[in-house]
Amino acid sequence: MHIFFPKEIADLEQRVAVVPETVKKLIAAGYTVSVEKGAGLKAAVSDAAYEKAGATVAGDVAQAWQQADIVAKINGPVQHPELKKHEAEMIKEGGILIASLVPANELDAIKILMQRKVSCFSMSLIPRITIAQKMDTLSSQASIAGYKAVLMAAAQLGKYFPLLMTAAGTITPSKVVILGAGVAGLQAIATARRLGANVEAFDIRAAVKEQVESLGAKFIDIPVADAEDAGGYAKEQSESEQERQRQELAKRLSSADVAITTALIPGRPAPLLITEEMVKGMPLGSVIVDMAVSQGGNCALSEPGQTVEREGVTIIGELNIPATVAIHASQLYARNMLNLITHLTVEKQFNIDLEEVVTDGALLTHDGSCRHEHSRSLLEAS
Known part of the structure; x- marks a missing residue:
């Protein structure tokens, strides 16, 4: 499976969700990895460092979103200023998105993800249990x-x-x-x-x-x-x-x-x-x-x-x-992201097991529905 890490475009954001250290480990876990050109510059990570670690640097952003099986990032989807399109609409139908969505603040994005049957994991919803501590971005x-x-x-x-x-x-x-x-x-x-x-x-x-x-x-x-x-x-x-x-x-x-x-x-x-x-x-x-x-x-x-x-x-x-504190914040977030992805990887394949405790807690949307109870109530009221 292929994972794409786009450049963060939210206001004030300087972090990135992947660093060369985690690129190597994702590749060892069976994934191919691409990173948007310039994604890590504000966190002091060059495109050359990503390439040296084994990632491909993607220049065509729209194509990279469409070709990825998994898109992994920090902030929830927002309107892309250059492509004039919402990021939630850029991921392929039935794809996987991993990001730190705050459901109460991002209901419009959730609706789009549901329409496109995207399986969206929110890092903000990872359960506070011992097994998930190493994934806890909060x-x-x-x-x-x-x-x-x-x-x-x-x-x-x-x-x-x-x-x-x-x-x-x-x-x-x-x-x-x-x-x-x-x-x-x-x-x-x-x-x-x-x-x-x-x-x-x-x-x-x-x-x-x-x-x-x-x-x-x-x-x-x-x-x-x-x-x-x-x-x-x-x-x-x-x-x-x-x-x-x-x-x-x-x-x-x-x-x-x-x-x-x-x-x-x-x-x-x-x-x-x-x-x-x-x-x-x-x-x-x-x-x-x-x-x-x-x-x-x-x-x-x-x-x-x-x-x-x-x-x-x-x-x-x-x-x-x-x-x-973009350099160390990116390193820690990237390790949290790596730990979630590898936790959900079985025999080098990303596995969505709805009975597994971390999957059940963090999976916000799946197969056209919203699985998070509080988010469902907010969607119904909106």
Whole structure:
């Protein structure tokens, strides 16, 4: 079977879904591989490096889409600016697409994929189980985002992060508050601590307290009943519970130099953690990095894709933080992609076994239907 990796054309994207290392392993697994010309340049991978690894570099994009048995990429299908055609219409009927679709945001693409009977696997839907950890792009990319968010805050903040003792006097360490202690939050804690900041972190899941403290941060303990779902994600909280949390967090933020928010709830808008009043209560010159801005944001004053100043506080709303670390983000994503493809390969053939747990969880569309329950309900309502 033949796999084609196109150049990513979504706004702000600099990553690529394949690197020479994974090209070699895909070929060893029985696949032939082609990569669109220039696909890896923004991630520091040349066309020559792909060719050396055994891939073909494709110049005719439309033909490459049509000839591929499998098209594998990072972002879900979008309108191609040069070909004036939607990518979901470019893959051959009955073909296979693997990408990180977020179903709630890409219903039009899903409809086209269903019409064309494309079997579409969403990397965003891979189940959170032990066997699938090596395929988990959400975790690999969130880790990078958590690291870079701290660096973005440090670059914007007009202070040192660490304690500094000089002949001119002592500089006290900055205080950083991390809201959400999932993969991104834990990496943000670790990075801020390595830079020498004092760190506090909050998560509604009490189970993460030990992880937060093991990284040298103080856990902000605001007890919440039934805060975690069966998949280990945070549950949506009642408005009264959210208000109680905001009151306590306002006290912590009133002395914070940096706040980094990472709280997301799968399939729903991001919870509001920092209100306008809370921003007003923060010190002048402080910085907020809202990592949930693409899903509505955790801060009431953040603006998608913009860095703005409100009430003397700088609020960073970068939409695609992993893409700003394109080299390593691409390497990790490519390994996740390789691991999914090889997991679904039986005797050097891509195998769609509807009873297999990873296939069942990640397969969004197949044979003209939508297999993902929440996506079906959204399609019916649209």
